[in-house]
Amino acid sequence: MSDLDERETSAPEPDGLSVVEADDAGSADYVTFDMDGERYAFPMDRVQEIIRMPDLVRVPLGPASLEGLANLRGRVLPVVSLRSCCALADAEHDETTRVIVVDGGVPLGFVVDRVASVVSVDREAVEPADTVQATVNSDILVGVIKSGGEEMTTILDVDRLVGTQFALLARHRGAGDSRTAATAADEGASDDLADTLELVSFTVDGQEYALPIDRVQEIVQAPEEVSRIPNAGRNVLGVMDLRGRLLPVLSMRRVFGLEVTPLEPRNRIVVVSLGGESVVGVVMDTVREVLRVPHDLVAALPDVVGTAGRATEVESVCRLDDGKRLVSVLSIDRMFDSATQAELAAHLDGFEAEETTEGEPQMDIADDGRGDEELFVVFRLDEEEYAVDVDAVQEIIRVPESLIRVPKTYEFVEGLVNLRGTVLPVVDLRTRLGLERSERDDRQRIVVLIIGGVRTGFVVDSVAEVARVAKSVLEPAPELSAEQASLVTRVANLPEQQRMLMLVQADQLLAAEQAQALSKVTSKPALAAA
Template identity: 45%
Template structure:
């Protein structure tokens, strides 16, 4: 229990400062100690919400949450004070404060709202408490001094707590803007890549693997909860949905390709396709069993579909087959134009969407709006949290290889070295890099490949969720809770209607300069050994 040993001589100046704007306080308990914050700083008091962990943040940050469309960092005062941590219960509350930006503090239980006599407020010079006195502005005596040792309530300096726990550098608005260097790096990587290398999005339908050119894929989404049936529609048409203020026909690839039937389920994914280079204005959604990865494939392993297998409209959606893993893995390449040009699909689109002239105008408006108002990101999971990176920064997404080359004396975050079609690529365990609990290898894990600071690097993630266009209006600045976190996680996409928050990563900050040099050294050493 905190105590005060004698009346402080700085009473006047302390009480005057504490009572600027009124001498009312909200009081609460942390363990057996009583604390107070000025009522004018308190925006509201809420029950403990669901929280999302923020990697590389200080331990005192319990997480972030969505509070009516705003991203709210929530600090655990027990951790900030060095007091043993306890789980939350029915009495736990989060006091939401305004200190120029919103911040929440977790308290054990609330006490009261009190109007305090200024003469009872004293300085902190003589207090004895488990809490650092630099975090306390003053104390409120519970009974007059002189009647023995006086019990007291400590007035918390929340600005000092936040400054100490979240020592992030000041960031200018210019630095907070979307990172143009990231886009330029990705564009440069594409320009230096061989013209014979193409990118595809691969997916599974009825245990067979297919792919579409990445330039024809607009986004990948979960199956909508409601799909409106289309009367007298062809068998391949599942129905219509509204996606981003437009009607989208949903087609079953199983039916289009003559494969075995399976009801559409929430585990399926919809690939939104619009042929990129043909002048088409038609956009359709293709139901797949699962999206697998983003492939970079050389033209030397892509073979045209044998003519004898193409008769009229039979199998004309499949234009080529690529041979991977020495021919052990065959991926059928679909022609998006052939899919949307099927007569029955055209009829459904014509009857339920805009005229060609209207579609042309809508496409121009949507393209302009998408460029200005949306960002396209690849979303993946780590330890049940969702993270996103700009799709232009992703070189490819592949399955986790069975065989890794271990590098002696490598940094702990380097899982090993992989051979990616003749290129030595370092593999980083992103869980370990973020200080998360390890995870056993499984089929859902994927490897996301980036080029950072001139080094091609691969990162293990728990799973890839989707490719999504996110309106910039839903993207907020992330709270600055540490220097490393504020560089890497600058923004958060707050999808309040879906109760999702996606932490947007700056790919160039995934590794610092020293770590990038270590990766390059590991690659150079392996290449020299080879």
């Protein structure tokens, strides 16, 4: 395949096998790799590409072999442990770990210890699997390549691997042909990205600007206020807590010498990288879109303009819509030089984070004109982000100091709470989704939903924001297990923010019999009077 990275196939070859560039009529190509000290292979025509171990988003209630979901150039890629599929012992990932992306009806990534080479083998040198003994289940073997000595390369069956581990995924192979064709088109289109400039555009005081997407780490909604830093630079509004770390927040309006307006729900904070681990959040009026602009539509700022005051922060201009739309591309390094970074570091040193907002996220949904967007409440569990439709959320409350315990009930039921005269069952969502239970802390919240007609509270690690998500970035979640497929139905893939939101179907959080059992508990007079 054209996407196969040649650097991944430069390792020493098995004895007696040679890497070739073309396939003969009497030979077949294989990608060979190592696991647990043994050598295995996939047929080359099933391999789409080989990548390094990506960042993963863990999926609740998925198969044991599922390591998580990755973002592969805008596509959601399920990544699974091939060791687990082959009943081998787990191993830590290291710099040699690779993911082999195969065509299993839909793209699927298998984690292997090390990729060895691409080899061409005489078809007569492949012995059927039933004639040899192997260390893995023979049901997933195609055959074995013998290379003269005692060394053998075991060929694994991609279809059986997918079918045995992911039955639901295997059902979609019929539709997979069209997906594969679309994927091929996407692969070709990705080659064109080398000739484009990728940007995140935003507006300040009605003017459109952009930053290089590789310097943008994420985009978050602006809080109601930020904690101020005494004697900070004039451009610094203060600091905010971003998932447990202090983020200095600057105003782009101040950078541009404009009047600073109070923070509003439409404002967004663009978190940009200053190099190394240093990041800063910049308040924008609004964030517009991700742009991919051909280089021939990007022009450097003329020298006569670039020497005039603050305009040096603009390094180029994009001419869009036949020149009717001009987007100024800003330079992060010019905006935040070493002196500015040192000043920020000095002010942050020793500063302790404070809670910047009180109460819960404001769910102002009076404007129903959502158009091509959907509105979600985003919450976190075990460092992953989930989302539920805002219309399903009744309210968000703090976790009380104590709950009324319920004997002989489900393990995930934390207890009951009296919410303004109504008995509310409280479920630990971590336990319900098979995650490890955590200690209570001040960040946790109860998200109140209606499940099967019963008002039910779900304890989450924290509530992040109420986010508008474009329908164009919503896609069906891979169906990897029956329970997971009914609970996590869609994924919001946000590569420009380096985020992936798993969209939870609220009415699937409890089974019908579970909701009915909780309804009986809350209807008991003694509890209602508590």
